Amino acid sequence: MNAEIISVGTELLMGQILNTNARYISGRLADFGINLYYHTTVGDNHDRLKECIRTGFSRSDILIFTGGLGPTEDDLTKETIADYFGLELEINSECKAELIERMTSRGYQCTPNNFKQVMFPREHCIILPNPNGSAPGCIIEMNGNAAIMMPGPPWEMEPMFEASVVPYLQKLSSCRFYSRTLRIFGRGESQVEHDIQNIVDAQTNPTIAPYAKAAETTLRITARCADEEEGDRLIIPVMDAIYQRVGEHVYSSRGLDMHEVCAELLAKNGYKLAVAESCTGGMIASRLISVPGSSAWFVEGAVTYSIESKMNRLGVKAETLEEHTDVSAETAKEMAEGIRITSGADIGISTTGYAGPTGAPNQIGHVFVGLSTAESTESYEFHIKGDRERVRASTTLNALNLLRKLILSKGMYKPDKYMI
Numbered sequence: 001m002n003a004e005i006i007s008v009g010t011e012l013l014m015g016q017i018l019n020t021n022a023r024y025i026s027g028r029l030a031d032f033g034i035n036l037y038y039h040t041t042v043g044d045n046h047d048r049l050k051e052c053i054r055t056g057f058s059r060s061d062i063l064i065f066t067g068g069l070g071p072t073e074d075d076l077t078k079e080t081i082a083d084y085f086g087l088e089l090e091i092n093s094e095c096k097a098e099l100i101e102r103m104t105s106r107g108y109q110c111t112p113n114n115f116k117q118v119m120f121p122r123e124h125c126i127i128l129p130n131p132n133g134s135a136p137g138c139i140i141e142m143n144g145n146a147a148i149m150m151p152g153p154p155w156e157m158e159p160m161f162e163a164s165v166v167p168y169l170q171k172l173s174s175c176r177f178y179s180r181t182l183r184i185f186g187r188g189e190s191q192v193e194h195d196i197q198n199i200v201d202a203q204t205n206p207t208i209a210p211y212a213k214a215a216e217t218t219l220r221i222t223a224r225c226a227d228e229e230e231g232d233r234l235i236i237p238v239m240d241a242i243y244q245r246v247g248e249h250v251y252s253s254r255g256l257d258m259h260e261v262c263a264e265l266l267a268k269n270g271y272k273l274a275v276a277e278s279c280t281g282g283m284i285a286s287r288l289i290s291v292p293g294s295s296a297w298f299v300e301g302a303v304t305y306s307i308e309s310k311m312n313r314l315g316v317k318a319e320t321l322e323e324h325t326d327v328s329a330e331t332a333k334e335m336a337e338g339i340r341i342t343s344g345a346d347i348g349i350s351t352t353g354y355a356g357p358t359g360a361p362n363q364i365g366h367v368f369v370g371l372s373t374a375e376s377t378e379s380y381e382f383h384i385k386g387d388r389e390r391v392r393a394s395t396t397l398n399a400l401n402l403l404r405k406l407i408l409s410k411g412m413y414k415p416d417k418y419m420i
Contacts, residue, residue: 001172002035004060006052008068008077009152010043021066021150021157028161032173033224034062044074046083053084057145062172064165067152069135071113078119078138081147085140087121095120095127095136102134128164132156139168175224178231180239181255182219185401187246189217195245199238206234208242215394218255236418243417251404253418258400259287261420265404266297269411273403274300274345276314276335278326279353279367281305283396300343304335314338314350327352329368329379336370337377347406348372349399353382355391365391369399371406 005025011017022039029036038060042052049068056063068077082089095118103110117135120127128137128149133156140147148165150157170176184192189212193200196219200208206223219242223234239253252261266273275285285301288294302313307326310316316326316334324330332350340348353367365384370377380402384394408414 001033001062002037002060003029003062003064004038004040004056005036005064005066006049006056007039007041007066007152008044008049009041010074012041012067013043020154021152024154024158025064025066025161028166029169030177030179030222032166032169033175033177034169034173044068044076046076046080049076049080050084053081053147061144062146062148064148064150066150066157069117069137069149069151071111071116071134075116077149081140081149082121085121085124085142085147087124087140087142089119090122091115092118092120092127099134126168128160130156130160132159137164139165175226177222178225178228178235179220179222180232180235180253182221182239182242182250183252183255183257184217184219184246184249185215185251185258185397187217187249188212192217192219192246192249196242199241199245203238206231206238208238214390215397216258239418247417250417251401252420254420256420257287258397258404260291262400262403262407263288263291263294263297264420265407265411265413265415267293268413268415269407270297271347271407271411272297272299272343272345273347273349274298274302274339274343276302276304276339276348276350276370278303278305278310278335278351279355280351280392280396280399283392284349284351284399287396287400299345300339302339310335314342327354327363327366327368329381332368332370332379333372333377334370336372336379340372346373347403348377349403351395351399353391353395355388355395357388367391367395367398369395369402371402373406373410 005022007019007022012019026036040052042049065077068075099118100110120138124140124142126139130136133151135151137150137160150160189210193210206221209220211218221235221238223231225231277284282303289298304310304313314335315338320330332352335350336348350370354363356364367382369380382398384391
């Protein structure tokens, strides 16, 4: 079974909105064994959208639309699809009552154009409830094809997809795909691919797909299976073989981000953390506290950007700065120790470096990360290539990776390699 995603909205074509919906739906379709060969983005234009529908159904069984279900004149998705199928739209009385109740309970008055959102074909139509917005979705089935329509805002689309579209797709699919994701740091995509090439070549089910991200590599291992239990039986031996080649660089087998792994290790071991950042400017703290429950283990984050701040807030010695400068191993160590002691945390992390673009060419990307515990304080030196944001992002990942390794070496909680 083949599907195609059609994202409707001139704002998408103009680059005003990032199309996260297509990414989300693509990842979920793989779970049901539904092929996806095309993404299409089209503006709010009836004729061009109709042509996309015609082209889409010439090569796909299911077209999944996001956007264009609102009350304004440029919201044309449902009307254009109905026109393609030769169906008339009429107000659904139940949906109309729900819309009126929703609007009035929020202090708004329904205007005539609002009722455009609750117009559907009388036949061949499955209405999809939208508890997070005013525009229900729908599925039109005709001539062996299906057009699935959902609203554009991700906070409306994603819950609708999970609650209504997933059960629909499960009934259509004869099998499912189950995936496990290995996250790898410290070894590039080409190196990883070379290391495991004969494993990749030997696989038909499951398959292995590498993806490169900034400073890290992802391996997605996907099995065609009846259920999750069978999927794991197929995937685990392949993961074991990969671990034999690149295991020291794998930080998650559950697809977790580095900061999520660190958060889990901090929580399970009962460690408190504080962070002093210069070149990363709060990026480490921001990622860590994005994890729910972080207040249980994150004590404090300080952006000590200036020399005065490093001295006054962290107690970095004037003679250290004078002799070694503010970008040095010695300064990184005193920063990490200072934030740990003054905050009362178990672990202190620091970053200092030249993020660029100003500075001598040999300086840009030269950074130090400090790591302090009651037993010892160490610093680590890195030379990172790239622009300012890449230097900052890579420094953040390196600092978190050092934190991860420290906790694994010292902590009482020793997770199995497939638990994180």
